[in-house]
Amino acid sequence: MGAQQGRHLGPKSASLLDRHPEVDRDLTVALWLGITLAEFDRLAPLERDLWIKKWHAQQVCPDCGNPISECSDPERLWASYRRICYATMERNAAQDAYAGLHETAPFHDGTFTSWSKKRAGQHRFHFSHGVTICVADHDLTPWDPFTTERDASPIPPDPEETSEE
Ligand SMILES: [Zn+2]
Incomplete structure:
Protein backbone atom coordinates (compact mmCIF):
# COMPACT_ATOMS: atom_id res chain seq x y z
CA MET A 1 0.00 0.00 0.00
CA GLY A 2 2.95 2.29 0.77
CA ALA A 3 4.28 1.83 -2.74
CA GLN A 4 0.88 2.66 -4.17
CA GLN A 5 0.71 5.87 -2.09
CA GLY A 6 4.24 6.75 -3.22
CA ARG A 7 3.15 6.48 -6.84
CA HIS A 8 0.25 8.84 -6.26
CA LEU A 9 2.28 11.42 -4.37
CA GLY A 10 4.88 12.22 -7.01
CA PRO A 11 6.90 15.45 -6.96
CA LYS A 12 4.05 17.13 -8.85
CA SER A 13 1.40 16.41 -6.20
CA ALA A 14 3.81 17.14 -3.33
CA SER A 15 4.52 20.61 -4.69
CA LEU A 16 0.80 21.10 -5.30
CA LEU A 17 0.20 20.59 -1.56
CA ASP A 18 3.03 22.97 -0.70
CA ARG A 19 1.74 25.67 -3.01
CA HIS A 20 -1.89 25.28 -1.99
CA PRO A 21 -2.19 24.64 1.74
CA GLU A 22 -5.98 24.80 1.38
CA VAL A 23 -5.84 21.63 -0.75
CA ASP A 24 -3.89 19.96 2.06
CA ARG A 25 -6.52 21.16 4.55
CA ASP A 26 -9.40 19.98 2.32
CA LEU A 27 -7.75 16.56 2.07
CA THR A 28 -7.51 16.39 5.86
CA VAL A 29 -11.14 17.47 6.30
CA ALA A 30 -12.30 14.95 3.67
CA LEU A 31 -10.31 12.21 5.44
CA TRP A 32 -11.87 13.31 8.75
CA LEU A 33 -15.33 13.08 7.14
CA GLY A 34 -14.50 9.71 5.58
CA ILE A 35 -15.08 10.88 2.02
CA THR A 36 -12.80 11.45 -0.96
CA LEU A 37 -11.47 14.85 -1.96
CA ALA A 38 -13.62 14.68 -5.11
CA GLU A 39 -16.71 14.04 -2.98
CA PHE A 40 -15.74 16.89 -0.67
CA CYS A 61 -8.54 22.52 22.86
CA PRO A 62 -11.44 24.27 24.63
CA ASP A 63 -9.50 24.18 27.91
CA CYS A 64 -6.16 25.68 26.94
CA GLY A 65 -6.66 27.04 23.41
CA ASN A 66 -3.69 25.07 22.06
CA PRO A 67 -3.94 22.59 19.19
CA ILE A 68 -5.31 19.34 20.60
CA SER A 69 -2.53 17.41 18.90
CA GLU A 70 -0.04 19.34 21.08
CA CYS A 71 -1.77 19.53 24.47
CA SER A 72 -2.90 15.91 24.48
CA ASP A 73 0.65 14.70 23.83
CA PRO A 74 1.84 13.25 27.17
CA GLU A 75 5.48 13.68 26.14
CA ARG A 76 5.16 17.43 25.70
CA LEU A 77 6.23 19.72 28.55
CA TRP A 78 4.31 22.82 29.59
CA ALA A 79 5.40 25.64 31.85
CA SER A 80 2.99 27.76 33.83
CA TYR A 81 3.31 31.51 33.99
CA ARG A 82 1.37 34.47 35.27
CA ARG A 83 0.22 37.26 33.03
CA ILE A 84 -0.22 40.46 34.95
CA CYS A 85 -2.48 43.35 34.07
CA TYR A 86 -1.18 46.24 36.17
CA ALA A 87 -4.22 48.36 35.31
CA THR A 88 -6.50 45.66 36.76
CA MET A 89 -4.17 45.25 39.75
CA GLU A 90 -4.51 48.98 40.47
CA ARG A 91 -8.30 48.84 40.07
CA ASN A 92 -8.63 45.80 42.37
CA ALA A 93 -6.49 47.55 45.01
CA ALA A 94 -8.70 50.67 44.78
CA GLN A 95 -11.83 48.52 45.07
CA ASP A 96 -10.47 46.84 48.22
CA ALA A 97 -9.39 50.16 49.77
CA TYR A 98 -12.78 51.73 49.01
CA ALA A 99 -14.66 48.75 50.48
CA GLY A 100 -12.38 48.76 53.56
CA LEU A 101 -13.07 52.44 54.15
CA HIS A 102 -16.82 51.79 54.27
CA GLU A 103 -16.82 48.47 56.09
CA THR A 104 -18.23 49.76 59.41
CA ALA A 105 -20.79 52.25 58.03
CA PRO A 106 -21.66 51.16 54.50
CA PHE A 107 -24.82 53.24 53.86
CA HIS A 108 -25.02 56.85 52.75
CA ASP A 109 -27.74 59.39 51.97
CA GLY A 110 -26.82 60.04 48.35
CA THR A 111 -24.08 62.56 49.11
CA PHE A 112 -21.30 60.03 49.86
CA THR A 113 -20.44 62.28 52.82
CA SER A 114 -22.88 61.11 55.53
CA TRP A 115 -22.68 57.44 56.54
CA SER A 116 -24.71 55.01 58.58
CA LYS A 117 -24.14 51.50 59.93
CA LYS A 118 -27.64 50.50 58.91
CA ARG A 119 -29.78 51.01 55.85
CA ALA A 120 -32.34 53.43 57.30
CA GLY A 121 -34.20 56.58 56.28
CA GLN A 122 -32.18 58.73 53.90
CA HIS A 123 -29.19 56.40 54.29
CA ARG A 124 -30.50 53.88 51.80
CA PHE A 125 -27.53 53.73 49.41
CA HIS A 126 -24.80 51.14 49.79
CA PHE A 127 -21.31 52.49 49.08
CA SER A 128 -21.14 50.25 46.00
CA HIS A 129 -24.41 51.42 44.46
CA GLY A 130 -23.75 53.16 41.16
CA VAL A 131 -20.00 53.12 41.76
CA THR A 132 -17.65 51.71 39.13
CA ILE A 133 -13.97 52.02 39.89
CA CYS A 134 -11.87 52.55 36.79
CA VAL A 135 -8.23 53.24 35.98
CA ALA A 136 -6.66 55.72 33.56
CA ASP A 137 -3.08 56.79 32.82
CA HIS A 138 -3.55 59.83 35.06
CA ASP A 139 -5.91 60.90 37.86
CA LEU A 140 -9.14 62.01 36.18
CA THR A 141 -10.77 63.02 39.52
CA PRO A 142 -8.02 64.57 41.68
CA TRP A 143 -10.66 66.21 43.95
CA ASP A 144 -12.03 62.77 44.93
CA PRO A 145 -9.67 60.77 47.22
CA PHE A 146 -12.30 58.02 47.48
CA THR A 147 -9.83 55.29 48.51
CA THR A 148 -8.38 57.19 51.50
CA GLU A 149 -11.06 59.61 52.73
CA ARG A 150 -14.38 58.20 53.82
CA ASP A 151 -16.32 61.43 53.28
CA ALA A 152 -14.79 62.37 49.92
CA SER A 153 -17.48 63.86 47.69
CA PRO A 154 -17.60 62.63 44.09
CA ILE A 155 -18.86 66.05 42.97
CA PRO A 156 -16.17 68.15 41.28
CA PRO A 157 -15.48 71.54 42.89
CA ASP A 158 -17.01 74.61 41.27
CA PRO A 159 -14.29 75.99 38.94
CA GLU A 160 -15.25 79.62 39.80
CA GLU A 161 -14.88 79.01 43.53
CA THR A 162 -11.46 77.41 43.19
CA SER A 163 -10.13 80.21 40.94
CA GLU A 164 -11.08 82.85 43.55
CA GLU A 165 -8.84 81.23 46.19
ZN1 LIG B 1 -5.63 21.58 26.04
Whole structure:
Protein backbone atom coordinates (compact mmCIF):
# COMPACT_ATOMS: atom_id res chain seq x y z
CA MET A 1 0.00 0.00 0.00
CA GLY A 2 2.95 2.29 0.77
CA ALA A 3 4.28 1.83 -2.74
CA GLN A 4 0.88 2.66 -4.17
CA GLN A 5 0.71 5.87 -2.09
CA GLY A 6 4.24 6.75 -3.22
CA ARG A 7 3.15 6.48 -6.84
CA HIS A 8 0.25 8.84 -6.26
CA LEU A 9 2.28 11.42 -4.37
CA GLY A 10 4.88 12.22 -7.01
CA PRO A 11 6.90 15.45 -6.96
CA LYS A 12 4.05 17.13 -8.85
CA SER A 13 1.40 16.41 -6.20
CA ALA A 14 3.81 17.14 -3.33
CA SER A 15 4.52 20.61 -4.69
CA LEU A 16 0.80 21.10 -5.30
CA LEU A 17 0.20 20.59 -1.56
CA ASP A 18 3.03 22.97 -0.70
CA ARG A 19 1.74 25.67 -3.01
CA HIS A 20 -1.89 25.28 -1.99
CA PRO A 21 -2.19 24.64 1.74
CA GLU A 22 -5.98 24.80 1.38
CA VAL A 23 -5.84 21.63 -0.75
CA ASP A 24 -3.89 19.96 2.06
CA ARG A 25 -6.52 21.16 4.55
CA ASP A 26 -9.40 19.98 2.32
CA LEU A 27 -7.75 16.56 2.07
CA THR A 28 -7.51 16.39 5.86
CA VAL A 29 -11.14 17.47 6.30
CA ALA A 30 -12.30 14.95 3.67
CA LEU A 31 -10.31 12.21 5.44
CA TRP A 32 -11.87 13.31 8.75
CA LEU A 33 -15.33 13.08 7.14
CA GLY A 34 -14.50 9.71 5.58
CA ILE A 35 -15.08 10.88 2.02
CA THR A 36 -12.80 11.45 -0.96
CA LEU A 37 -11.47 14.85 -1.96
CA ALA A 38 -13.62 14.68 -5.11
CA GLU A 39 -16.71 14.04 -2.98
CA PHE A 40 -15.74 16.89 -0.67
CA ASP A 41 -15.31 19.22 -3.68
CA ARG A 42 -18.80 18.32 -4.90
CA LEU A 43 -20.41 19.55 -1.65
CA ALA A 44 -22.20 22.90 -1.78
CA PRO A 45 -19.76 25.73 -0.92
CA LEU A 46 -21.71 26.59 2.25
CA GLU A 47 -21.60 23.01 3.49
CA ARG A 48 -17.87 22.79 2.69
CA ASP A 49 -17.25 25.99 4.70
CA LEU A 50 -19.29 24.67 7.63
CA TRP A 51 -17.34 21.38 7.72
CA ILE A 52 -14.05 23.29 7.52
CA LYS A 53 -15.14 25.54 10.41
CA LYS A 54 -16.26 22.51 12.41
CA TRP A 55 -12.97 20.75 11.74
CA HIS A 56 -10.98 23.85 12.78
CA ALA A 57 -13.01 24.19 16.00
CA GLN A 58 -12.28 20.58 16.90
CA GLN A 59 -8.56 21.11 16.43
CA VAL A 60 -8.36 23.68 19.25
CA CYS A 61 -8.54 22.52 22.86
CA PRO A 62 -11.44 24.27 24.63
CA ASP A 63 -9.50 24.18 27.91
CA CYS A 64 -6.16 25.68 26.94
CA GLY A 65 -6.66 27.04 23.41
CA ASN A 66 -3.69 25.07 22.06
CA PRO A 67 -3.94 22.59 19.19
CA ILE A 68 -5.31 19.34 20.60
CA SER A 69 -2.53 17.41 18.90
CA GLU A 70 -0.04 19.34 21.08
CA CYS A 71 -1.77 19.53 24.47
CA SER A 72 -2.90 15.91 24.48
CA ASP A 73 0.65 14.70 23.83
CA PRO A 74 1.84 13.25 27.17
CA GLU A 75 5.48 13.68 26.14
CA ARG A 76 5.16 17.43 25.70
CA LEU A 77 6.23 19.72 28.55
CA TRP A 78 4.31 22.82 29.59
CA ALA A 79 5.40 25.64 31.85
CA SER A 80 2.99 27.76 33.83
CA TYR A 81 3.31 31.51 33.99
CA ARG A 82 1.37 34.47 35.27
CA ARG A 83 0.22 37.26 33.03
CA ILE A 84 -0.22 40.46 34.95
CA CYS A 85 -2.48 43.35 34.07
CA TYR A 86 -1.18 46.24 36.17
CA ALA A 87 -4.22 48.36 35.31
CA THR A 88 -6.50 45.66 36.76
CA MET A 89 -4.17 45.25 39.75
CA GLU A 90 -4.51 48.98 40.47
CA ARG A 91 -8.30 48.84 40.07
CA ASN A 92 -8.63 45.80 42.37
CA ALA A 93 -6.49 47.55 45.01
CA ALA A 94 -8.70 50.67 44.78
CA GLN A 95 -11.83 48.52 45.07
CA ASP A 96 -10.47 46.84 48.22
CA ALA A 97 -9.39 50.16 49.77
CA TYR A 98 -12.78 51.73 49.01
CA ALA A 99 -14.66 48.75 50.48
CA GLY A 100 -12.38 48.76 53.56
CA LEU A 101 -13.07 52.44 54.15
CA HIS A 102 -16.82 51.79 54.27
CA GLU A 103 -16.82 48.47 56.09
CA THR A 104 -18.23 49.76 59.41
CA ALA A 105 -20.79 52.25 58.03
CA PRO A 106 -21.66 51.16 54.50
CA PHE A 107 -24.82 53.24 53.86
CA HIS A 108 -25.02 56.85 52.75
CA ASP A 109 -27.74 59.39 51.97
CA GLY A 110 -26.82 60.04 48.35
CA THR A 111 -24.08 62.56 49.11
CA PHE A 112 -21.30 60.03 49.86
CA THR A 113 -20.44 62.28 52.82
CA SER A 114 -22.88 61.11 55.53
CA TRP A 115 -22.68 57.44 56.54
CA SER A 116 -24.71 55.01 58.58
CA LYS A 117 -24.14 51.50 59.93
CA LYS A 118 -27.64 50.50 58.91
CA ARG A 119 -29.78 51.01 55.85
CA ALA A 120 -32.34 53.43 57.30
CA GLY A 121 -34.20 56.58 56.28
CA GLN A 122 -32.18 58.73 53.90
CA HIS A 123 -29.19 56.40 54.29
CA ARG A 124 -30.50 53.88 51.80
CA PHE A 125 -27.53 53.73 49.41
CA HIS A 126 -24.80 51.14 49.79
CA PHE A 127 -21.31 52.49 49.08
CA SER A 128 -21.14 50.25 46.00
CA HIS A 129 -24.41 51.42 44.46
CA GLY A 130 -23.75 53.16 41.16
CA VAL A 131 -20.00 53.12 41.76
CA THR A 132 -17.65 51.71 39.13
CA ILE A 133 -13.97 52.02 39.89
CA CYS A 134 -11.87 52.55 36.79
CA VAL A 135 -8.23 53.24 35.98
CA ALA A 136 -6.66 55.72 33.56
CA ASP A 137 -3.08 56.79 32.82
CA HIS A 138 -3.55 59.83 35.06
CA ASP A 139 -5.91 60.90 37.86
CA LEU A 140 -9.14 62.01 36.18
CA THR A 141 -10.77 63.02 39.52
CA PRO A 142 -8.02 64.57 41.68
CA TRP A 143 -10.66 66.21 43.95
CA ASP A 144 -12.03 62.77 44.93
CA PRO A 145 -9.67 60.77 47.22
CA PHE A 146 -12.30 58.02 47.48
CA THR A 147 -9.83 55.29 48.51
CA THR A 148 -8.38 57.19 51.50
CA GLU A 149 -11.06 59.61 52.73
CA ARG A 150 -14.38 58.20 53.82
CA ASP A 151 -16.32 61.43 53.28
CA ALA A 152 -14.79 62.37 49.92
CA SER A 153 -17.48 63.86 47.69
CA PRO A 154 -17.60 62.63 44.09
CA ILE A 155 -18.86 66.05 42.97
CA PRO A 156 -16.17 68.15 41.28
CA PRO A 157 -15.48 71.54 42.89
CA ASP A 158 -17.01 74.61 41.27
CA PRO A 159 -14.29 75.99 38.94
CA GLU A 160 -15.25 79.62 39.80
CA GLU A 161 -14.88 79.01 43.53
CA THR A 162 -11.46 77.41 43.19
CA SER A 163 -10.13 80.21 40.94
CA GLU A 164 -11.08 82.85 43.55
CA GLU A 165 -8.84 81.23 46.19
ZN1 LIG B 1 -5.63 21.58 26.04
